[in-house]
Amino acid sequence: MKELRALESVIDEVVRPQAVVVDRDGEFPRKAIDALAEAGFLGLVSATDVGGGGGGLAEAVAVVERLGAACGSTAMVVLMHYAAVAVVEAYGAEETRREIAAGRHLTTLAFSEAGSRSHFWVPxxxxxxxxxxxxxxxxxxxxxxxxEADSYVWSSRSLGADGAMTLWLVPAxxxxxxxxxxxxxxxxxxxASRPITADGALVPAEAALGADGAGLDIALERALPWFLVLSSAFCAGLMRSTVDEAVAHLTSARLDHLGQTLAEQPVVRLEIARMRLAADGVSALLADTLTALGTGRDDAMVRVLEAKAVAAEAAIDVTDRAMKACGGAAFRKELGIERSFRxxxxxxxxxxxxxxxxxxxGRVTCGQPLFGDA
Ligand SMILES: Cc1cc2nc3c(=O)[nH]c(=O)nc-3n(C[C@H](O)[C@H](O)[C@H](O)COP(=O)(O)OP(=O)(O)OC[C@H]3O[C@@H](n4cnc5c(N)ncnc54)[C@H](O)[C@@H]3O)c2cc1C
Structure with a gap:
């Protein structure tokens, strides 16, 4: 696919070379984001009628998975952009959609709050x-x-309508x-995940993304599936690069007194197999989730929830095993494994x-409502 070849060259020429300093100094991957914008990847999921690439969730998965294998920070910035664009495409102003499509506008989600913490459904x-x-x-x-973003898809309590949340597109x-x-x-x-305080920030009424009070339904229908599935893709990419790097090390690191490599030791091979099982399991679940969404299968919503839950835990397991299997070489930064572990x-x-x-x-499986008392 032409777009993926273009992506691979941006990754080889900009994303990967910048990845070390991004991690070492905590530097925002500006050059990588600009190069991705220039090559059309910030506008990838914008509709063609506003000048975008017309891609859907499957195309976004392919991008985030490859970025996740090269630089987690760059992948997370793009992941949050795509999850926010999924809302802006449905409810945003045409002018903003055109800017995003042209790669001139980076956006993100501003849901989590100091008071309700990870319970983003209670702004x-x-x-x-x-x-x-x-x-x-x-x-x-x-x-x-x-x-670094140009705007935030921002959650608040409603202006007065029933409903827990209203969404806004707030210019940075x-x-x-x-x-x-x-x-x-x-x-x-x-x-660059930082807190943001809004103290009397004024936006026009037209900044609303959807009806007053409808924000939670919109977030669950638009942003959440993208965030969850792309998080799974992020983990899949990170696991793939970890397994590749571990195998490259283990098949070359020699036990000279035995005349063998580490990978020729049965116990080490078991760790390689366990890593591969976990990584392949996530890829299979991710592919099935996209199929379930694409064909409107009854279990699509559960698959979306499962995709991140399974991938997040598998990524922790795989990177932990890679740290153990690769020993001292992984503990130092000579391999990229300790970064993937973090x-x-x-x-x-x-x-x-x-x-x-x-x-x-568990609630869905037992026929209970997602929120509130079961
Ligand atoms: C790298 C990074 C980037 C992020 N980017 C964004 C972003 O762009 N936009 C955004 O909106 N947010 C973002 N977040 C925030 C994220 O989505 C979560 O809100 C945040 O990580 C939760 O941290 P907390 O300490 O507030 O969680 P807490 O709510 O304090 O949770 C801590 C632990 O307690 C558990 N817990 C919480 N409540 C309960 C309960 N009632 N019963 C049992 N266990 C409970 C949680 O499951 C979790 O394991 C980001 C987070 C990270 C780490």
Whole structure:
């Protein structure tokens, strides 16, 4: 596929060379994002009638999986962009959609808040009418690309309608928004996930993405499936590169006194097989999830929930096994495995967290509602 060849060359020429400094210094991968924009990948999932690539979730999966294998931070920035674009494409203004399609506009999700933490379905931030505008006040706790994005798909309480949430497209330049602190994370060190405070930030009423009070349904229908499936793709890519790198090391590291490599030791081969089982299992579940969504299968929603829950835990398992199997070489930075080990820990705690997904899957399986008392 022509687009994937173009992606591979951006990865080889820009993303991978920048990956070391992104992780070491916690630097936002600006060059990589600009190169991806230039090659059409920020506009990939925008509709063709606004100048975009017309791609869907399957195309986004292919991109995020490859980026996940090369630089977790770059992959996370693009993942959040695609999840936000899924909402903007359905409810945003045409002018903004055209800017995104042309690769001139990076967006992201601003859902998590200091008060409700990972329970993004309960925003505590407010929206209030103010002289024909809307005043937003909130303490967002984690926003990927916080001071690098051009806009945020922002959740608040409703203006007054029934319903827990309203969504807004908030330009990053809005007065009253303040990204706080830096981001010195254990993993995904270049994704610029910082808190943002809104203190009387004014946006026009037209900034609403969908009807007042309808935000939770929109987030669940549009942003969440993209976020969950792309998180699975992110983990799949990270696991693939980890297994490849571990195998390359284990098939070349020699036990000279035995005249054999580490990979020729049965116990080491078991670890390689366990890593491969976990990684292949995630890829198979991801492919089935895309099929379930594409064909409207009854179990599509459960598959979407499962895709991230399984992938997040598998990525932790695979990178932990790679650290053990590759020993001292993995402990030092001479292999990329310790970075993957750190990056892999994010998906489990990104909302919906693994425990929340398990609760949702249990509820669906037992015919109980997703939210509230079962
Ligand atoms: C790298 C990174 C990037 C991110 N980017 C974004 C972004 O772009 N936009 C965005 O909106 N958010 C983002 N987030 C935030 C993320 O989605 C979560 O909201 C955040 O990681 C949760 O952290 P917390 O400490 O607030 O979670 P907490 O809610 O404190 O959860 C901590 C643990 O407690 C568990 N827990 C919580 N409540 C309960 C309960 N009632 N019962 C039992 N267990 C419970 C959770 O499952 C979790 O394991 C990002 C997070 C990371 C790590």
């Amino acid at each position: 505590l931030g407010t929206a209030a009418e103010a002289d024909g505008s809307v005043r937003l006040d909130a303490r967002k706790s984690w926003v990927t690309s916080a001071d 330049a809005t007065a009253g928004l303040r990204p706080a602190g830096g981001f010195d994370g254990m993993g995904l060190r270049g994704n 990056d892999a820990r994010a998906a489990r705690v990104m909302a919906p967290t693994t425990d929340t997904l398990l609760d949702f899957i």
